[in-house]
Amino acid sequence: DGDGDGDGDPCVDNPGSPECCADQPNHPSCDPCVLEPGSDACCADQPMHPSCNDNDGDGIPNDDDPFPDDANLPGVGDPFKVYAHTSGALFTMEAEEPYTIQQVGGFTFNQSPGQVTDIALDRFGVLYAITFNDLFVCNPQTAQCYYLADIPQTANGLTMIPPGVIDPDDDTLVAIANNGTWYRVMQVGNQANFINIGGYNAGYSSSGDCFSIENVGTYCATNKTGVNNGDVIIEANPMNGGNVQDIATTVGYNSLFGLAGWQGAIFGFNSGxxxxxxxPENGTVTLLTNSNNGWWGAGVRTIIPQ
Structure with missing residues (x-):
């Protein structure tokens, strides 16, 4: 039986022993990441195991964590809520009825304070924000923002594109200019480079925002030439921002500077x-609430609970 006690199972008396693992290499006790999380053996066998790719254990892999050795930063957003903001404060909204809106707090900055023009969240709930001049990562639980880089031009839209689209393995941060051009944001030191990857079709410009969720879709609020009674919500190609189809005209609701969504729903937040x-199926527009907040942007994770 391998361990000499006659019971026929070497993993009963000596789990994880050489005898056990030689006899039953798939036994849970023989998993190198159970025996020694983060060890060379564990990471060679399972390179994506959290212990191999998350130094601070905050649930954000090192490559996606602006603070990979600080478990308290940057903080992650609630996976069941969307986020919206004014120029100076961050809010949450429940993604399902009753769509309760709550203020997180006013934005604060460790340097280069400014007005937040838009936000975007990745699949782990890390929240990025831009002002007219800079890129930040912000704690979604406190609205405290930490400077990352200067941006080369203003953008009135910011979104994350899910993994497997532009980048095969990771989310991609995209800034959207007023004219509808899409830029991939690539941070190099304290400079954020904008790389042109496409944009809306002729006759469309950015009203202020997009969102993209895996297995849900990519939707944007646009200004369309000849349409003056509302914004036009389009479905966009997440690879390059090109128009797929018009979804709805939000008659009576202009200046949708914030856009977020959920399964079967697109949420628009306007400056009024x-x-x-x-x-998204039939283009029906429903007013959820009037508030005293002049909305400037919104965001949601690229992968949501299904």
Whole structure:
């Protein structure tokens, strides 16, 4: 039986022993990441194991963590909520009824304070923000923002594209200019480079935002030439921002500077304080609430609970 006690199972008396693992290499006790999390043996066998790729154990892999050795930073957003903001404060909204909105707090900055023009969240809940001049990562639980880089030009939209689209393995941060051009944001030191990857079709410009969720879609709020009674919500190609189709005209609701979504729902936040829901299947527009908040942007994770 391998351990000499006659019971026929070397993993009963000596789990994880050489005899056990020689006899039953798939026994849980023989998993190198159970025996020694983070060890060379563990990481050679399972390179994506959290212990091999998350130094501070905060649930954000090192490559996606601006503070890979600080478990308290940058903080992660609630996976069941969308985020919206004014120029100076961050809010959450429940992604399902009753769509309760709560203020997280006013934005604070460790340097280079400014007005936040848009936000975006990756699949882990890390929240990025831009002002007119700079790129930040912000704690979604406190609205404390930490400077990352200067940006080369202003952008009125910011979104994350899910992994497997532009980058095969990771989310991609995209800034959207007022004219509808899409730029991949690549940080090099304290400079954020904008790389042109495409944009909206002729006759469309950015109203202020997009969101992209895996297995849900990529949707954007645009200004369309000849349409003056509302924004036009489009489905966009997440590879390059090109138009796929018009989804709805938000009659009576202009300046949707914030856009987020959920399964079966698009949420628009406008500068007048209104929050609307658009049905992506039939284009129906429903007013959810009037608020006193002049919305400047919104965001949601690229992968949501399904």
């Amino acid at each position: 304080g209104q929050v609307i829901k658009i049905d």
